[in-house]
Structure formats: structure tokens, C-alpha cells
Amino acid sequence: MPDGHTERVDDQRRTVFQTSLMSALLDGVYDGDLTVRELLEHGDFGLGTFNALDGEMLVLDGVCHRLRADGSVERASDDDLTPFAVVMPFEPVTGFDVTARMSRADVVARIIELEDSQNYLFAVRVHGRFESVTTRTVRRQEKPYPPMREAVKDEAIVTFSSISGTVAGFRTPLYERGIGVPGGHVHFIDDELSTGGHVLDFVLERGRVDICKGSDLQLRLPLSTSFGEADLDPDDLDDQVRNAENRSPRS
Numbered sequence: 001m002p003d004g005h006t007e008r009v010d011d012q013r014r015t016v017f018q019t020s021l022m023s024a025l026l027d028g029v030y031d032g033d034l035t036v037r038e039l040l041e042h043g044d045f046g047l048g049t050f051n052a053l054d055g056e057m058l059v060l061d062g063v064c065h066r067l068r069a070d071g072s073v074e075r076a077s078d079d080d081l082t083p084f085a086v087v088m089p090f091e092p093v094t095g096f097d098v099t100a101r102m103s104r105a106d107v108v109a110r111i112i113e114l115e116d117s118q119n120y121l122f123a124v125r126v127h128g129r130f131e132s133v134t135t136r137t138v139r140r141q142e143k144p145y146p147p148m149r150e151a152v153k154d155e156a157i158v159t160f161s162s163i164s165g166t167v168a169g170f171r172t173p174l175y176e177r178g179i180g181v182p183g184g185h186v187h188f189i190d191d192e193l194s195t196g197g198h199v200l201d202f203v204l205e206r207g208r209v210d211i212c213k214g215s216d217l218q219l220r221l222p223l224s225t226s227f228g229e230a231d232l233d234p235d236d237l238d239d240q241v242r243n244a245e246n247r248s249p250r251s
Contacts, residue, residue, distance in 0.1 A: 016088045016121050016170075016214035017042035020222050023178040023232040025049070025084045026240045028145040032083035032222050036064045036076045039085055042218070045123055047169050047187045048085025050076070053151060054140040056198050058187040059087055060125075060168060065189055067196040069137040069156040073189060083222070086170060086180065090123055092210035098128060102204045108184060111171065114211060119173050121214040124186065126167040128207015133167070133188050134159045135197030148244045158197065165190035167199055178237055179219070181245060 019034045031051045039046075044062035049055065055066040057076070064076040094114050098107075107126065115122055136155045145151075169186030176182060189196035221227065234240065 012091075012093070012213075013215045014088055014091065014213065015042075015216040015218050016086060016123075017218045017220070018086045018180065019048075019082060019220045020084045020227065021178060021232060022084065022180050022241065023234075023237060024222075024227055024230050026148045026237070026244060027230040027232065027234075028147045028151075029222070029224070029226045029230050030083050030141055030145045031224070031226065032081050033224065034082055034085070034220065034222075035078060036080045036082065037078035039082060039087055040064060043087030043089050045090030045125070045168065045212075046085060046087030047185065048082050048087075049138075051081045051083055052141050052145075053138045056137050056187050056196070057082065057085055058168060058189050058196065059085075060166060060189070065193065065196070067137060067187065067189065069139040071156075071158065071195050073193055073196055088123055088212070088214050090125065090212050092125070092212055095208060095210040098204055098207050098209065100206070101131065104199075104202050107204060107209060111209065111211060115171070116213070119175075121173065121176070121180075121217070122171045123212040123214060124169060124171060124184075125210045126186075126204065126207060127165070129162075129164050129205045130160070130167075130207075131203040131205050132159055132161050133163060133165070133202040134200045135188055136200055137197040149240055152244055156197075157200070158195075160190070160195070163190055165196070167202055169199075177241065178232060181241060183245075185245065
């Protein structure tokens with residue numbers, strides 16, 4: 001179980017920067033016009049994807065990593081483009097140590113205890129030794145792009161055992177449905193920076209969980225025909241998000 005001193009999340013203002021909308025990504029808007037260089041001007045921590053869904057994105061300590069479906073990891077080029085990403089300056093203000101086995105659900109429950117409200121976005125970084133991490137990575141898509149519910153049918157699912165690394169991402173309020181991913185959205189990369197992906201589940205043996213609160217949201221929308229014509233409020237939006245994330249709500 002967790003031990004050590006814990007504190008409530010502070011009241012300092014921090015800006016979360018986001019390009020495009022999750023609902024646009026669900027509708028097949030897979031090409032953006034924001035470069036990685038521009039993205040990193042807004043934060044040193046975050047996640048997203050790349051044009052054509054060519055890999056999951058994870059930003060840690062100011063470095064943008066591309067996690068591909070073949071299991072490889074590479075540092076993204078400054079000129080790579082993203083259709084959807086969320087970043088912020090990561091300044092941990094609360095957290096807890098883990099000294100005994102905790103499931104993802106256990107970790108989430110503890111995080112919720114430390115959050116001072118369910119109405120803010122929280123960045124979460126979990127570093128340690130994992131008993132297991134199950135990930136998926138959508139394969140690169142070709143035009144004409146299919147909607148996300150079709151793209152994920154060919155995703156690569158992998159379970160890593162006895163691995164050290166970092167699970168990182170965001171916990172987003174329910175009212176942001178369509179803008180972001182309500183609940184938890186996290187990616188994984190191992191300590192060797194050799195493999196990773198979008199996290200479906202994990203079991204943590206030991207490690208550290210750090211939490212940072214975001215108070216402000218800067219939203220940048222792409223100036224493109226595909227975004228302008230996208231269906232951003234489908235009747236089955238909640239189902240589409242759950243299908244894309246392969247999980248139940250608030251996990």
C-alpha cells in the first residue's frame with residue numbers, strides 16, 4: 001500500500017494546451033498542422049498522436065517520443081505534425097509512494113482521494129517497476145481515413161511483464177467529453193526508451209505516483225477542411241470514446 005507523506009493539490013494556476021478535439025480524431029481527422037516544435041513550446045509533459053495515426057505520442061521531460069505499432073520507439077522530429085495532443089508544464093505538487101502491489105484501479109482510487117476536485121484536469125506520472133503493462137498501438141492509416149472505430153480494429157495489443165518504466169497522461173473531467181478523453185488516458189514507455197504504447201491496464205509492484213493540477217485550458221483548433229466538415233457531436237460519442245480507449249468510463 002502507499003506510504004509516506006502526502007499533500008493536497010495546490011491552487012497555483014497552470015495552463016493545459018490542447019490541439020484539436022477528441023471527437024475530431026474519432027471522426028477520422030488524422031492530419032494536423034501543428035509541429036512537435038510548436039507543441040513543446042507549451043509544455044514538457046503530455047500525450048497525443050501523430051499525423052495518419054503513425055504512432056502514439058508521449059512527452060516526458062520535454063522530449064517527444066513516438067511509440068509505433070511494431071513496438072519500436074523513436075524521438076520525434078521537431079517538424080513532425082500532430083492531429084491531436086495535450087501538453088502542460090509538469091510540476092508535481094502531490095503524490096504517493098507505492099511499496100506493494102497495486103492494480104490500475106487501486107492507483108486510480110488513490111489518485112482520486114488526493115484530487116481536490118473532479119472538475120479539473122490532472123496530469124499523472126507513474127514511474128516504477130510494473131508486474132505487467134498491457135498496451136495497444138493503432139497502426140498507421142492511409143487515405144481515405146476510416147473513423148477511429150474502424151482504425152482500432154487492427155491495433156497491436158501487447159502485454160509486458162516485469163518491466164520498469166513510466167505510465168503518464170491525464171485524468172479529464174466528464175464535462176470535457178468530445179474535447180478530450182473523460183476519465184484516464186495514459187501512455188507507457190519503458191526505462192530503456194525501447195517500447196511502449198497506449199495503456200489498457202497495468203499492475204504496479206512499486207514506484208512513485210506524482211500529480212499536477214491544470215486550471216486553465218488553451219484550445220487550438222486546426223484550420224482544415226477535414227476539421228471544418230467533421231461530425232463533432234455524434235449521438236454515440238460516449239460509446240465511440242469507450243471503444244477507442246478500450247475501457248469503461250472513469251478508469
